Amino acid sequence: MSSHTAEILWERHDGRFTDNRYSRVHRWGFDGGAVVAASSSPHVVRVPFSDPSCVDPxxxxxxSLSSCHMLWxxxxxxxxxxLVDRYADAAVGEMAKNAEGREAVTRVTLRPAVTFSGTLVPDDDALERLHHEAHESCFLANSVKTVIEIAGSWSHQ
Structure with a gap:
């Protein structure tokens, strides 16, 4: 068993807060030293109280779901x-009401584009099996209720 940590830091920099007019910009820190600027989504909290240049949850x-799938x-x-030469994904998450009537990321569609080279190249069945195994093994996919679809493509160089 392993544990994973993240440090989240938000600070109020002016006198406003109880009027709900405060910045949602904050910082994520990870155990390897990476620091990421984060904010609420501008789709949820309007600018200037959110920052669209930051990563939102x-x-x-x-x-995270896309990365986990790719690594597997x-x-x-x-x-x-x-022999995989390139793996790119343009994943999309959809917000909607879930079965309990709460706003949630209810669906994530992964759109991996994988480029292979060499003499051994997977056919469509093998590619589907690889994606299925990756999905079944992904720790994050196994941790969420979100529907995860895979609509990928591949090519050979």
Missing amino acids: EEAFVA FLGFAARDGY
Whole structure:
């Protein structure tokens, strides 16, 4: 069993707060030293109280699911002898009311575009199997109620 940590820091920099007119900009810090500027989404809290140049929790959630899937996919592709040259994803998360009537990221669609080279290239069935194995193994996909779809493509160089 392992544990994972993140440090979140927000500070009020002026006298306003109880009028709900305060900045939502904050900082995420990770154990390896990475620091990320974060904010609420401008879709949730209007600018200037949010900052669209920062990462918001919803897009970080989508990126985390995509990254987890990719890492498992790459591992399984390497195990099976496929040479992956590039993996890009344009993942999209959809906000809607969930079964309990609460606003949630109810669906994430992964759109991986994978480029292979070498003599061994997966056919459509093998590619589907790799994505299925990656989805089934992804710690984050196993941790959420969100529907995760995979609509990918691949090419050979």
